[in-house]
Amino acid sequence: MVKLAIAVSGRGSNLKALAAGMASDCRFAPPIVVADKPCPALEWAEKQGLRTLLLPYRQSKEAAESALTRLLDNEQIDGLLLAGFMRLLSPAFVERYKERILNIHPSLLPKFKGAQALKDFWESDEKESGVSIHLVTAELDGGPLLAQEKVSRSNSFETFEEAIHAVEHQLYWPVAQAYFTR
């Protein structure tokens, strides 16, 4: 059985889409959900009865990454899916789980890296943006791409943002599913 962990920091809409995908494929165990802080995504996971872990980032990044390493190793987790996780993992952590960490980013990377990708695109002259799924390396939003899907600029920022999230929710699970069953 493929065992994945999902790392979150916020709302958790991608977490919900991923968890639904995993529940529909008997090759996958229910995900373990980790968060860097208390957040709606972590609360939702607890309510679902999923195993969760609040990483001690308040103590230090080292403590948090050690706790995550222990969990991933003890549970023999095959991969880690970042789903709105707002922390940069250390080079040593990324190296340890090389090619086993995926991330979703709301732009056509390498354009608009960073936490403000939607706003940065909106304030640019570009006509289309999109969603990227990539392998995580030590460089922020910089690893090899696994999939991209375009989303056109729309009339308002709100409708554009909704369109981006709708694509995210359709794209992440099939890409992760194919990657970890290849």
Ligand code: GRF
């Ligand atoms: C998504 O737009 C994702 O691409 C970005 O952070 C957002 C997380 O949203 N990395 P949610 O918490 O999954 O709803």
